[in-house]
Amino acid sequence: MSDEDGATDDGMESSDAETFEAVTRQVLERVTPAGTERARLEAVADELSARAEQAATQRCPDADVMQVGSSARDTWISGDRDIDVFVRFPPSIDRDRLETYGLEVGHAVLPAGHEEYAEHPYVKGTHDGFDVDLVPCYRLADATDIRSAVDRTPFHNRYLEARLDDDLVDGVRLAKQFLKGIGVYGSDLRTEGFSGYLTELLVVTYGGFESLLEAAADWQPPVELDPEDHGQATFDDPLIFIDPTDPERNVAAVCSAENVARLQHYARRLLEDPHLEYFEPDDPAPLTPAELEAHLERRSTTTIALRFDAPDIVDDQLYPQLQKSLGGIVNGLESRGFEVFRVDAFARESAIIFLELSVSRLPAVVRHQGPPVHVRTHAEGFYRAYADDDGVDGPFLDGDRYVVERPREFTTASEFLESEAIFEVGLGSHIETALEDGYEVQHGREVRELLEEFGSPLRRYFEPKP
Amino acid sequence: MSDEDGATDDGMESSDAETFEAVTRQVLERVTPAGTERARLEAVADELSARAEQAATQRCPDADVMQVGSSARDTWISGDRDIDVFVRFPPSIDRDRLETYGLEVGHAVLPAGHEEYAEHPYVKGTHDGFDVDLVPCYRLADATDIRSAVDRTPFHNRYLEARLDDDLVDGVRLAKQFLKGIGVYGSDLRTEGFSGYLTELLVVTYGGFESLLEAAADWQPPVELDPEDHGQATFDDPLIFIDPTDPERNVAAVCSAENVARLQHYARRLLEDPHLEYFEPDDPAPLTPAELEAHLERRSTTTIALRFDAPDIVDDQLYPQLQKSLGGIVNGLESRGFEVFRVDAFARESAIIFLELSVSRLPAVVRHQGPPVHVRTHAEGFYRAYADDDGVDGPFLDGDRYVVERPREFTTASEFLESEAIFEVGLGSHIETALEDGYEVQHGREVRELLEEFGSPLRRYFEPKP
Numbered sequence: 001m002s003d004e005d006g007a008t009d010d011g012m013e014s015s016d017a018e019t020f021e022a023v024t025r026q027v028l029e030r031v032t033p034a035g036t037e038r039a040r041l042e043a044v045a046d047e048l049s050a051r052a053e054q055a056a057t058q059r060c061p062d063a064d065v066m067q068v069g070s071s072a073r074d075t076w077i078s079g080d081r082d083i084d085v086f087v088r089f090p091p092s093i094d095r096d097r098l099e100t101y102g103l104e105v106g107h108a109v110l111p112a113g114h115e116e117y118a119e120h121p122y123v124k125g126t127h128d129g130f131d132v133d134l135v136p137c138y139r140l141a142d143a144t145d146i147r148s149a150v151d152r153t154p155f156h157n158r159y160l161e162a163r164l165d166d167d168l169v170d171g172v173r174l175a176k177q178f179l180k181g182i183g184v185y186g187s188d189l190r191t192e193g194f195s196g197y198l199t200e201l202l203v204v205t206y207g208g209f210e211s212l213l214e215a216a217a218d219w220q221p222p223v224e225l226d227p228e229d230h231g232q233a234t235f236d237d238p239l240i241f242i243d244p245t246d247p248e249r250n251v252a253a254v255c256s257a258e259n260v261a262r263l264q265h266y267a268r269r270l271l272e273d274p275h276l277e278y279f280e281p282d283d284p285a286p287l288t289p290a291e292l293e294a295h296l297e298r299r300s301t302t303t304i305a306l307r308f309d310a311p312d313i314v315d316d317q318l319y320p321q322l323q324k325s326l327g328g329i330v331n332g333l334e335s336r337g338f339e340v341f342r343v344d345a346f347a348r349e350s351a352i353i354f355l356e357l358s359v360s361r362l363p364a365v366v367r368h369q370g371p372p373v374h375v376r377t378h379a380e381g382f383y384r385a386y387a388d389d390d391g392v393d394g395p396f397l398d399g400d401r402y403v404v405e406r407p408r409e410f411t412t413a414s415e416f417l418e419s420e421a422i423f424e425v426g427l428g429s430h431i432e433t434a435l436e437d438g439y440e441v442q443h444g445r446e447v448r449e450l451l452e453e454f455g456s457p458l459r460r461y462f463e464p465k466p
Numbered sequence: 467m468s469d470e471d472g473a474t475d476d477g478m479e480s481s482d483a484e485t486f487e488a489v490t491r492q493v494l495e496r497v498t499p500a501g502t503e504r505a506r507l508e509a510v511a512d513e514l515s516a517r518a519e520q521a522a523t524q525r526c527p528d529a530d531v532m533q534v535g536s537s538a539r540d541t542w543i544s545g546d547r548d549i550d551v552f553v554r555f556p557p558s559i560d561r562d563r564l565e566t567y568g569l570e571v572g573h574a575v576l577p578a579g580h581e582e583y584a585e586h587p588y589v590k591g592t593h594d595g596f597d598v599d600l601v602p603c604y605r606l607a608d609a610t611d612i613r614s615a616v617d618r619t620p621f622h623n624r625y626l627e628a629r630l631d632d633d634l635v636d637g638v639r640l641a642k643q644f645l646k647g648i649g650v651y652g653s654d655l656r657t658e659g660f661s662g663y664l665t666e667l668l669v670v671t672y673g674g675f676e677s678l679l680e681a682a683a684d685w686q687p688p689v690e691l692d693p694e695d696h697g698q699a700t701f702d703d704p705l706i707f708i709d710p711t712d713p714e715r716n717v718a719a720v721c722s723a724e725n726v727a728r729l730q731h732y733a734r735r736l737l738e739d740p741h742l743e744y745f746e747p748d749d750p751a752p753l754t755p756a757e758l759e760a761h762l763e764r765r766s767t768t769t770i771a772l773r774f775d776a777p778d779i780v781d782d783q784l785y786p787q788l789q790k791s792l793g794g795i796v797n798g799l800e801s802r803g804f805e806v807f808r809v810d811a812f813a814r815e816s817a818i819i820f821l822e823l824s825v826s827r828l829p830a831v832v833r834h835q836g837p838p839v840h841v842r843t844h845a846e847g848f849y850r851a852y853a854d855d856d857g858v859d860g861p862f863l864d865g866d867r868y869v870v871e872r873p874r875e876f877t878t879a880s881e882f883l884e885s886e887a888i889f890e891v892g893l894g895s896h897i898e899t900a901l902e903d904g905y906e907v908q909h910g911r912e913v914r915e916l917l918e919e920f921g922s923p924l925r926r927y928f929e930p931k932p
Contacts, residue, residue: 220840221866238866261839261866268846300830300877339805341829342871359825363807364766373727374686380734383932396930400687400704400727405808411766464862466849 020210023274024174031173033078041071044128045083048109052085052134055108059101062090064139068157070196073164075172083132085109086153088139095147102136109134119148143245155245156197163204171209174279175199178209181279182266184259190319192256194263201227201241201251213267221260265466286455287462289448295462296444301341301356304413305447308439310351311430318347321428326353328425329417337362338413346457351434352450354461355413362411370395370402417441486676489740490640497639499544507537510594511549514575518551518600521574525567528556530605534623536662539630541638549598551575552619554605561613568602575600585614609711621711622663629670637675640745641665644675647745648732650725656785658722660729667693667707667717679733687726731932752921753928755914761928762910767807767822770879771913774905776817777896784813787894792819794891795883803828804879812923817900818916820927821879828877836861836868883907 033041049065056063069084070076087105089098099121106113106123110132113125122135135150143155164172179185179194187195194202205227206212221238224231231242235250238257243249270278287295296303306329311318322345330340339358346352370382379402386395386404393405410416418441423432442449450458499507515531522529535550536542553571555564565587572579572589576598579591588601601616609621630638645651645660653661660668671693672678687704690697697708701716704723709715736744753761762769772795777784788811796806805824812818836848845868852861852870860870876882884907889898908915916924 218842257866258863261863264839265845265849265863268842298830299871300827302829337805337824339803341831341833356829358803358829360827361766361825363768363822363824364764365807367807373730376684376734379731383731393928394930395932397724397727397731397932400723402932405765462859464860466861466863466868 018274020271020274023270023276023279024209026276027174027177027279028170031077031177032170033076037078038074041076041083041130044130045071045085048083048085048127048132048134051109052087052105055105056087056089056101059104060089060093062092063101064088066154066157068153070172070200072157073160073169073200075160075164075169075176075196075200077173077176081130083127083130084153085132085134086150087134087136088154089136091138091140091145091147098136098138102134105136106134118150120150122150143243144247146246152243152245152249156243159244160197160200160204164200167208168204171203171212172200174209175203175212177279178266178270179263180281181277182262183282184262187254189254189316191259192254193259194255195251198241198251198255201244205241210271213271216263216267217271219260219264221257223260262466282460282465284456284459284463287451287459288455289451292448292451292458292462293445296447299356301358302360302413303444303447304355304357304417305442305450306353306355306417306435306439307350307442307450308431308434309437310347310349311434313430317430318351321431322347322351322353325425325427325431328427329353329355329422332422332425333357333413333416336410336416337366337408338416342461344457344461346454348453350453351431352454354447354450354458357413360412362408364408364411365393365405366408368404368406369398370404372400373397373402374400414441414443484740486737486740489736489742489745490675492742493640493643493745494636497543497643498636499542503544504540507542507549507596510596511537511551514549514551514593514598514600517575518553518571521571522553522555522567525570526555526559528558529567530554532620532623534619536638536666538623539626539635539666541626541630541635541642541662541666543639543642547596549593549596550619551598551600552616553600553602554620555602557604557606557611557613564602564604568600571602572600584616586616588616609709610713612712618709618711618715622709625710626663626666626670630666633674634670637669637678638666640675641669641678643745644732644736645729646747647743648728649748650728653720655720655782657725658720659725660721661717664707664717664721667691667710671707676737679737682729682733683737685726685730687723689726728932748926748931750922750925750929753917753925754921755917758914758917758924758928759911762913765822767824768826768879769910769913770821770823770883771908771916772819772821772883772901772905773816773908773916774897774900775903776813776815777900779896783896784817787897788813788817788819791891791893791897794893795819795821795888798888798891799823799879799882802876802882803832803874804882808927810923810927812920814919816919817897818920820913820916820924823879826878828874830874830877831859831871832874834870834872835864836870838866839863839868840866880907880909 045067049067053065056065066086066088068086069082070080071083087102089101103115103121103123110123110125110127113123115121116124120136122133124133126132137150137153138147140146140151143152146152176185176196176199179199184191184193186193202212203209205225206215222240224240226242228244230247232247235253237250237253238260239252239255241251243251266278326343326345330343333340341356341358343356344354346354371378373379382402383395386392391407395402395404410419416422422435427435511533515533519531522531532552532554534552535548536546537549553568555567569581569587569589576589576591576593579589581587582590586602588599590599592598603616603619604613606612606617609618612618642651642662642665645665650657650659652659668678669675671691672681688706690706692708694710696713698713701719703716703719704726705718705721707717709717732744792809792811796809799806807822807824809822810820812820837844839845848868849861852858858870858872861868882888888901893901
């Protein structure tokens with residue numbers, strides 16, 4: 001996957017073919033935490049749990065503490081630094097008190113931590129080099145009684161712990177590293193990929209990494225998986241995995257059709273021609289100015305970038321808003337006759353709506369089709385509206401309809417992008433505010449100015465892969 | 467309708483509104499043949515009929531002669547110079563003999579005439595300044611027994627003669643002049659309009675010119691008229707008038723949807739704001755070079771003309787072939803990404819495919835969408851076909867499908883029009899031969915060269931009306 005590593009690209013040829021077993025063995029060696037790394041994490045997790053339990057039972061004698069997540073299940077990958085500690089309170093205490101206790105315990109355990117707000121507030125901080133989430137939840141008898149999403153986590157933990165053995169743990173580690181390698185690991189709204197919980201469920205359900213790949217290679221979306229055979233709702237998603245602990249929840253709801261296809265594509269590639277590259281996240285070298293110019297010249301599209309300050313919001317807000325804005329702008333352009341060739345959106349300090357159009361300029365006139373002449377009231381109204389208008393050509397007839405040719409509002413895409421009309425296309429709300437604060441429209445070779453900040457995503461754009 | 471006559475355009479305003487009765491009275495005065503004109507036509511027609519009868523009965527004692535058409539029914543318009551004489555033979559003689567006799571009689575009556583070929587051959591010529599058709603047919607008891615289309619004509623004549631009175635004859639004359647004025651009179655394949663027989667049937671059926679206009683203004687195509695209530699077939703035409711003498715024939719089969727709409731439009735205009743202009747055929751002054759350049763500059767379309775020698779075929783062959791070729795070229799352009807703005811075809815000595823496009827140039831790459839990744843066999847074939855092709859961008863994913871961007875074959879419309887590919891779009895056969903003999907492609911201001919031959923149709927093109 002790495003662009004800098006010519007050797008792995010050449011590796012696509014059969015001349016140096018490796019076996020699936022050899023490749024996965026090498027990957028496992030890399031991703032399985034060594035004894036010292038594991039002992040260190042367990043020691044820190046145990047210490048944090050003990051401190052959390054003490055702080056929790058001081059406030060509520062019936063509280064207890066549970067380690068959850070991949071660190072608790074030993075499905076984490078060497079280098080991961082995440083520890084999740086859940087403090088469980090009995091359902092008899094009310095929600096306000098749970099939140100108060102939860103934050104007090106969090107601050108007691110992580111004095112330098114800060115509060116984050118999911119459905120409950122919780123405390124997040126670092127401790128001995130680990131990223132720690134200290135989350136309060138209710139201790140319930142049944143997952144269907146949950147009061148908020150975090151209450152589910154202990155049930156997830158219990159479900160997986162009961163089913164994971166050493167072989168499956170290896171499979172989970174391979175699957176996670178593979179999904180990272182192909183860029184689809186994570187259920188955040190930027191990635192729209194596979195969560196850790198979903199990955200573990202898939203490996204457990206299919207009985208291993210290789211059998212997951214074989215199944216995925218043959219998937220016919222929508223794929224419906226429900227190992228507990230208890231699903232009750234219907235979902236309009238390409239991948240549906242009914243949560244074993246909640247019959248009304250699709251664990252894969254966030255997973256996009258493109259990422260399902262991506263898993264299918266790379267599953268086939270890895271099975272057909274096993275290589276380490278598929279386990280290595282792509283981090284392309286920045287595109288150089290000369291390369292960019294060569295791409296622009298070769299493609300001869302009309303390239304336009306809209307550049308503005310990225311709004312200061314979390315990625316789970318930013319990326320959906322960027323996608324919404326991109327869709328709105330594409331619709332705005334296409335409805336005005338500007339055929340869009342390919343687009344993307346990037347964000348770091350700046351945010352970029354990157355547009356390639358098929359045309360640079362449209363005629364000064366635009367065809368406007370009226371009603372069929374035989375729809376008398378409408379037709380007479382249309383004819384009267386334009387008959388004495390010197391600014392239009394027509395009305396004339398095309399088949400049974402009136403047609404006029406009116407002056408076109410925007411003859412270049414830039415005119416549209418630089419006009420007030422851009423605020424009417426359905427932008428994300430924070431993007432709209434950011435654009436109101438000002439934006440630049442860069443054309444053709446001017447997009448060179450993006451290379452310093454976006455050289456790497458621009459290589460991905462101009463040298464696209466599955 | 468005349469561009470040169472500003473007064474009639476101003477006449478659209480209500481300030482000098484006229485009444486429907488005043489306008490039609492003036493038209494009738496112009497189009498009704500004066501006594502001397504009528505006497506002259508009748509004398510010539512009678513003389514031709516007598517000579518035809520003598521020549522026919524010499525060959526077949528049972529033959530007779532019938533004057534048909536508008537001159538026979540007194541529904542002709544002042545200035546018309548057409549006389550139709552039908553020689554009727556008994557059905558007992560065979561078709562070969564009928565043709566032989568028919569041509570012999572024709573040449574006897576019109577020594578300078580020439581043979582034309584409809585379903586039968588017949589003789590056409592001029593006599594004393596009149597255009598004369600001398601047509602042999604069978605004399606049958608019932609129109610459903612006809613052996614060729616011309617055998618129907620005597621039945622048409624009889625049907626109309628039995629129903630026309632003086633008022634209806636006036637109505638027919640007004641209707642014919644009106645249809646000429648708005649450019650839809652004639653059932654030839656260039657005009658695709660209303661034949662004389664259809665016009666007379668419509669006036670007879672609706673009971674006059676004004677009531678025809680009122681009805682047409684409210685038509686909801688498909689319009690089905692069947693005064694004899696004997697129609698048996700179904701027709702996929704906008705206007706269906708079942709021939710009173712033949713239940714299986716639509717008299718209006720050739721009438722295009724656009725011409726039906728045109729009649730509806732102008733019927734409403736004439737009723738709402740009566741003016742003589744609607745009875746005057748449009749004969750626009752040729753567009754000047756300066757006007758053409760102003761139009762091109764104002765519209766900023768990409769203008770291209772394909773010019774070649776018009777094939778030496780009759781209009782009824784030429785215009786359908788031009789339309790077919792135009793459609794093929796438009797499809798050829800649009801399927802290659804060139805959005806067509808407006809087009810037309812003209813013919814005199816040269817023939818012209820006149821094209822206005824929305825774009826002058828497309829990118830050097832074209833998007834090519836592959837199968838969804840989950841359609842495994844196709845998807846793997848697509849991926850393999852392009853994975854190692856350095857000439858394409860991708861394959862990459864868009865949603866659940868593979869996509870590649872390939873080099874575009876033609877980046878300008880001219881490249882396509884000047885290539886062999888133009889011969890693969892479905893041209894009319896004679897147009898194809900004409901193009902094989904050579905053609906020019908003129909761009910932008912070069913289309914000035916068309917003005918000498920096509921100045922008048924180019925004004926119609928750039929100043930379009932219903």
